[in-house]
Amino acid sequence: MATEPLVVLSNARMHFGSVRALDGVDLSISSGECVGLIGHNGAGKSTAVNLINGGLTATDGDVTYTLPDGSTATGAAAARAAGVRSVFQELSLCPNLTVEENMRVPQRDLTGAGWRKRARVRIAAALDAVFPGHGIDAGAEVGDLSLAERQMVEIAIGFSDGPVPARLVILDEPTSSLDAGIAGQLTDYVRGFCAGGGAVIFISHMLGEVFDVATRIDVLKDGKITDSRAVGDFTQQGLIDAMGHVASEAAKQAADPNRIGDEVLTTDEGLSARRGELVGLSGLAGHGQAAALARFYLARSAGRGQVRNPDVCFVAGDRVRDGVMPLWSILRNVSLTALASMTRFGLVDREAERALGADWKKRMGIRTDDMGNPILSLSGGNQQKALFARALASSADIVVMDDPMRGVDVGTKQDAYAMIRAEAEHGRTFLWYSTETEEVCQCDRVFVFRNGAISAELTGDDINEQNILAASFEMQGQTS
Amino acid sequence: MNARFRILLPIASLAVLLAATFYMQPRAMSYFGLNLLFNLAVPIALATVAQMMIIMVNDIDLSVGTFVSFVACVTATYLNDAPLIGALILLAAIAGYAAIGALIELRQLPAIVVTLGMSFVWGGLAILILPSPGGTAPTWIRTIMTVKPPLVPMAIVASVLIAVIAHLLIMRTSSGALLRAVGGNARAVARSGWSLVRLKAAAYGLAGVFGAASGICLVGLTTSADANIALRYTLLSIAGVILGGGEFTGGRISPVGAVIGALTLALAGSFLSFMRLSPDWQIGAQGAILILVLSVRLLFARSNRKKGAAQ
Numbered sequence: 188m189a190t191e192p193l194v195v196l197s198n199a200r201m202h203f204g205s206v207r208a209l210d211g212v213d214l215s216i217s218s219g220e221c222v223g224l225i226g227h228n229g230a231g232k233s234t235a236v237n238l239i240n241g242g243l244t245a246t247d248g249d250v251t252y253t254l255p256d257g258s259t260a261t262g263a264a265a266a267r268a269a270g271v272r273s274v275f276q277e278l279s280l281c282p283n284l285t286v287e288e289n290m291r292v293p294q295r296d297l298t299g300a301g302w303r304k305r306a307r308v309r310i311a312a313a314l315d316a317v318f319p320g321h322g323i324d325a326g327a328e329v330g331d332l333s334l335a336e337r338q339m340v341e342i343a344i345g346f347s348d349g350p351v352p353a354r355l356v357i358l359d360e361p362t363s364s365l366d367a368g369i370a371g372q373l374t375d376y377v378r379g380f381c382a383g384g385g386a387v388i389f390i391s392h393m394l395g396e397v398f399d400v401a402t403r404i405d406v407l408k409d410g411k412i413t414d415s416r417a418v419g420d421f422t423q424q425g426l427i428d429a430m431g432h433v434a435s436e437a438a439k440q441a442a443d444p445n446r447i448g449d450e451v452l453t454t455d456e457g458l459s460a461r462r463g464e465l466v467g468l469s470g471l472a473g474h475g476q477a478a479a480l481a482r483f484y485l486a487r488s489a490g491r492g493q494v495r496n497p498d499v500c501f502v503a504g505d506r507v508r509d510g511v512m513p514l515w516s517i518l519r520n521v522s523l524t525a526l527a528s529m530t531r532f533g534l535v536d537r538e539a540e541r542a543l544g545a546d547w548k549k550r551m552g553i554r555t556d557d558m559g560n561p562i563l564s565l566s567g568g569n570q571q572k573a574l575f576a577r578a579l580a581s582s583a584d585i586v587v588m589d590d591p592m593r594g595v596d597v598g599t600k601q602d603a604y605a606m607i608r609a610e611a612e613h614g615r616t617f618l619w620y621s622t623e624t625e626e627v628c629q630c631d632r633v634f635v636f637r638n639g640a641i642s643a644e645l646t647g648d649d650i651n652e653q654n655i656l657a658a659s660f661e662m663q664g665q666t667s
Numbered sequence: 668m669n670a671r672f673r674i675l676l677p678i679a680s681l682a683v684l685l686a687a688t689f690y691m692q693p694r695a696m697s698y699f700g701l702n703l704l705f706n707l708a709v710p711i712a713l714a715t716v717a718q719m720m721i722i723m724v725n726d727i728d729l730s731v732g733t734f735v736s737f738v739a740c741v742t743a744t745y746l747n748d749a750p751l752i753g754a755l756i757l758l759a760a761i762a763g764y765a766a767i768g769a770l771i772e773l774r775q776l777p778a779i780v781v782t783l784g785m786s787f788v789w790g791g792l793a794i795l796i797l798p799s800p801g802g803t804a805p806t807w808i809r810t811i812m813t814v815k816p817p818l819v820p821m822a823i824v825a826s827v828l829i830a831v832i833a834h835l836l837i838m839r840t841s842s843g844a845l846l847r848a849v850g851g852n853a854r855a856v857a858r859s860g861w862s863l864v865r866l867k868a869a870a871y872g873l874a875g876v877f878g879a880a881s882g883i884c885l886v887g888l889t890t891s892a893d894a895n896i897a898l899r900y901t902l903l904s905i906a907g908v909i910l911g912g913g914e915f916t917g918g919r920i921s922p923v924g925a926v927i928g929a930l931t932l933a934l935a936g937s938f939l940s941f942m943r944l945s946p947d948w949q950i951g952a953q954g955a956i957l958i959l960v961l962s963v964r965l966l967f968a969r970s971n972r973k974k975g976a977a978q
Contacts, residue, residue, distance in 0.1 A: 242858055255965060263860055281851030283918040287843040293859045302841045 191253055192217045193269065193386050195356045199248035201234050201410075203564075208234040210410035211248065217353060221377060221387040223397040223418070226407030226430060226596065232390055233566070235407065236357050239388070240273040241266030247636055255351065267295075270354030274361055275344040282330035284339050286310055289329060296350035313347035314339065317376045318369060334364045342373060346380065349375055354592050356380070357388040362396060363593065374400040394423050394597075406430060430598055447631065450614055452585060454483050457641050458634055460585070460616050465607065467630030468620040470659045475639035476620045477589060483618070484587045500524055500583035504590035504620075510574050511562045518544040518558040525580040547576035552602060568599035575603060579610060586610070588619045592626060596614075604629060624652045635659055673912040673919075674942025676967065677927040680910065680960050684934050691941040703821035706888060708933035709812075709825045710735065711903055713881035715831045715911070715929040716922060718904035720874040723837070723920045724849045724867055726771065726778030730786035731878055732901035734760070736894055737793040743802025746883075750805070761875035768871025772864045787816055793894040800893035804886045806946050812887030824925055825884075833922035836873075850918020870931035903932055906957050910958070912964075929959075 192215040201209040215223055226232050234364070237243040238250050242264030251259050252269035260268070280289050290306035291297045297306050314321050318339050329337055345356045357503035358377070368618045377387050377400050391397050397404065404421055406429045414429045421429075438639040448462030456479055458467040468476040479667045481528065487499040512520055522529065522540045529539040531627040544558040551572040555565060562570060570590060578586055592600050604626075607617055621627050633650050635643040635658035643658035688704070689696045695704055714731050721728040738757060746753030751802050765783060771778050803956050814821050837843040847855050857863050881900070909915070910925030910931055935956050939949045 241860070267860060273858075277856075279852060279855035281848040281855060281918065283851040284844060284848055287746045289848075291844045292856055292861075294846050303839075327719050 191257075191564060193253055193582070194266075194271065195249075196235075196238065196245075197249050199235075199238055199245045199250060201231075201238060202246045207410050209238065209245075212407075212412055214405065214411070214412060216386050216388065218354065218386050219381055219402075219404045221381045221389055221400055223401030223404040224390045224407060225394075225397065225404055230430075230596070230598075231410040231628065232407055233359070234410075236273060236388070236390070237268045238361055239266070240271050240357060241354075242273075244346060255354070261554070268351055270351045271357070272345045272353050272355070273357040273359070275340050275359050278339055280329045280341055280344075283328070283330050285326050286332075287325045288345070289340070290344060293344060294347075294349045309347045309349065310340070313343040317343050317346055318372050321450055326479075331418040335366065335369065338362075338364045339369065346376070353385065355386045355388070357390075359390045361389075362391060362393065362399040370396065372377045380539055394426060398423065398641055431598075452483070454479070457644075458483065458618075459641045460618060460632075462584070463611050463614050464632060465611055465617045465619060465630040467627035467633040468618065468636060469624065469627040469633055469641070469655050470636035474659070476636045478639070479636065480587055480589055480618060480620050487585075496528070497524065497581055497583045499585045499587060500581045502578045502586065502588040502591045504588070504593040506567070506570055506574065511570055511591075513563055515562060516559045517548075517553065517555060517565065517573055519563050521547055521558070521564045521576045521580060523577050524583075525577075528582065535546060543580055547580055549577045551606070568595045571595050571599065572603075575606065578616075579606075584614065585616045586616065588617060588621075590620050592621065592623065600626075624655055627655065628652070674921055674924050674927075676960070677911045677921075677924045677931065680963075681927050681931045684938060684956075688934060688938045688941060690937070695937075695941075698818075698820050702822050704934060704937050705739045705820070705822035705826065705930060708930045709822055709829070709883040710888070710897070711883040711900065711907065711933055712826055712829050712926045713877050713884060713931035714897070715904045715907035715925045716829060717874040717877035717881060718845075719833075719908045719911075719913060719920050719922060719925045720837075720870050720877065721778065721782075722845055722850075722905075722908050722915060723918055724768075724870045725853070725904065725916050725918065726774040726782075726867075727915070728782045728874060729779060729901055730782040730789055730905050731874075732898045733789035733793065734764070734784040734875075735877045735882040735885065735897035735900050736892075737789040737796070738879045739886045739889075739892040739896050740793045740797040740802065740894055742808070742883050742886040743804060744796055747803050747805045758878050761858070761879055763870040764875030764878070765872035768874075769864045769868040771871075772867040790894065797892055797894055800891065802886075802892045804890045807954055808883055808887035809890065812884060826930060830923045833926070834876075837920070837922050842869075846873075847918045847920070850916070850920075903929070907932055908973060910957060910960055932957075949967055 193215050196212050196214040199209055199212045199214075200207070210229070212235060214235070224235065226233055234243065238245055244263075249261060251261055252265045252271065253259050254265065254269050276392050281292065287303055287306040287310055290310050291302070294306070294309075310325050314323055314325075321336075321339055323332065323336055323340060329340065332340065342358070342361055345358070346353050361373060365373065374396065377389065381387055381402070387400075389397060389400055398418060398421075401418045404416060404418055404426065405412050406426070408430060447464050450459055453459040458466075458468075458479060468480065470476055484499055484501055488497060488501075512523070518540065522542055525543060528534045528536060529543070541558075546556055547553070548555070553565070553572050554569050555574070562573060565573065575591070592603065595603075607619075611617060619626070619630060627633050628650055630650065631646070633644065633645040633655065634641050635655055637659055643654070645654055645658070692700075694700055714735055718728055718731050738760065741753055741756050741760075744753075745756055767781060770776065771781050771882070780975065812821065816824050837847065845856070845861065846866060846869065849870070853863060856866065882897070885897060889896070907928035908920065908925050909928070911921055911928030913920040913925060932953065935953050936949060939952050943954060
């Protein structure tokens with residue numbers, strides 16, 4: 188196995204104005220390695236990825252690629268020539284093009300007569316290799332594919348044959364929309380790819396996956412690599428400690444009986460919650476949890492006219508679709524739900540809005556030097572904090588959360604858990620839909636959904652992964 | 668799947684309107700009648716394809732109408748009197764179009780504002796060239812536009828030709844796929860190392876080419892020009908793209924649909940004349956037809972979504 192590094196970052200720095208996204212990173216990746224890059228949001232993962240794939244040019248320091256012929260070079264063109272490919276967290280396919288036409292965007296040699304056919308051969312081969320039995324037609328329009336299928340296509344494009352074979356593939360949260368079986372196919376393929384001399388940078392918030400596939404784990408913290416060890420030298424707990432946040436997975440406090448009060452809501456499906464309670468909604472994705480939340484939320488909030496004191500507020504998980512106002516400042520995004528209570532004579536009280544913004548910036552720890560900055564200047568985790576602030580800034584007693592930790596790193600998650608618990612102490616009720624069992628286990632009561640109906644209600648010590656899984660899967664063996 | 672069915676609605680709209688026209692005026696069902704019905708649709712189809720190039724990259728062009736007028740004025744004067752200078756002026760105008768596209772991307776300007784401004788520039792230039800209606804069409808374009816091919820009238824042949832060329836250019840070539848990709852996900856395109864400035868300039872340049880062709884064809888039909896000759900093309904072209912199954916955002920366009928949309932709009936005018944509707948009401952009635960077709964499309968989209976949710 189060749190050991191010369193494919194890409195070397197030496198003392199790479201990246202500054203955006205006063206924000207130091209990367210502050211002197213030394214990193215080298217050789218063929219055969221699968222590097223797990225771990226860090227909380229805002230630690231510089233995305234910036235590091237963009238430096239490596241040539242999307243950004245370092246403010247200071249060097250990024251050097253070793254080309255297939257052994258020479259070294261720098262720059263975005265060199266990144267392509269060296270076979271560096273990226274699969275991004277937010278999908279970067281063109282939904283209006285077919286699967287094969289999407290190959291044209293990253294692969295420059297697909298021109299002239301018969302380009303479509305060559306693209307089809309390449310993408311079909313890659314899909315077959317990575318996801319055997321995928322059932323995706325290369326002629327299908329990407330907009331017609333499901334989210335999981337799109338992610339599979341995107342990953343396959345990353346590994347597909349091209350003008351330069353893939354030598355280093357960067358996978359940024361590649362499994363966020365995939366179910367466990369498909370994700371397993373991917374990790375198997377990645378292991379084979381690395382054994383065959385390829386290299387992979389694997390970024391995921393699911394630590395289990397990282398341990399499963401990585402050969403080495405690098406920990407990024409505040410723009411620096413603070414720890415880099417072979418995977419066997421880390422434990423999951425050790426890794427969370429290394430990221431700089433105190434792990435409190437096991438620190439679920441025994442439910443304080445005084446905290447939970449009277450019942451505040453019930454729905455026709457049998458969903459109920461009491462004052463100060465954390466109610467989890469769980470089950471396999473797409474079994475009606477999100478729909479139940481949406482029905483409840485819309486029934487309580489979709490009246491006509493402005494409501495000064497709404498009794499329900501909403502934290503979006505799909506930030507792009509129903510979360511951030513992309514053109515607005517952070518402040519305006521945060522103050523949105525509280526706006527009605529800050530209005531005098533139909534005009535917004537700017538002073539009150541600013542005070543509210545400053546207050547929530549401090550309480551949530553939103554990382555920005557000015558709340559007037561555009562919301563998109565924040566990293567994903569900080570955008571999510573702003574969305575939490577937006578919901579909590581209202582006077583609503585019931586908070587509906589639609590998988591709010593999607594694609595959020597462990598550090599921000601721990602902050603959010605603590606904040607949610609504190610708010611519950613103050614008498615707020617949380618309806619929390621999550622795709623991650625570990626999160627649901629933080630709740631006081633859990634409703635497990637299956638086929639659009641509640642299949643189990645768990646409380647207290649019954650809330651554990653086995654019971655949730657059992658309730659999610661139970662019937663499937665019997666009916667089929 | 669969806670993409671293949673998207674073309675059915677424009678075809679159905681055209682067929683229904685054509686059947687209604689033939690019912691009102693059976694004599695239109697002839698070589699001569701068809702040519703008369705669709706004659707003026709040829710420049711509209713070209714202008715619609717030009718508009719489609721801009722909508723393809725998520726912009727909108729409010730200067731198509733005045734640009735076509737400008738080209739018509741150049742065609743009826745310089746291109747007739749001094750072909751070389753005329754050709755140079757047209758090439759410069761196309762280059763100007765491409766430059767506007769580059770500027771819009773480079774400075775991140777809203778296309779709707781820039782092209783609105785440009786519409787006054789083209790309109791002003793057209794008046795400078797031809798202050799009062801007049802000029803003469805070059806004989807070669809006159810010959811092309813009045814040619815009588817066997818069996819199928821020129822208007823139909825030309826429309827099919829425009830549709831095929833635009834389809835090959837945008838839907839089949841790899842560069843066309845790249846241009847559509849800009850409309851679908853510009854960030855992904857930029858991230859793969861392509862220059863969005865160049866791609867947008869290319870899309871606007873193509874729009875300029877088709878716009879120029881529209882103006883030349885128009886003069887070939889009318890034999891003379893006027894600075895205001897094609898003002899209504901701006902809205903007609905937008906309507907044509909949408910009627911043809913295109914969408915304002917997301918790079919979802921159909922060249923064949925756009926040409927069919929243009930034919931439908933041109934036919935709507937004739938149909939309303941056959942109904943002896945006063946010209947004062949025609950624009951409103953055309954709008955009503957447009958709303959009708961778009962409502963049908965919305966209903967289809969909604970039932971599709973329901974079906975998708977049920978699965």
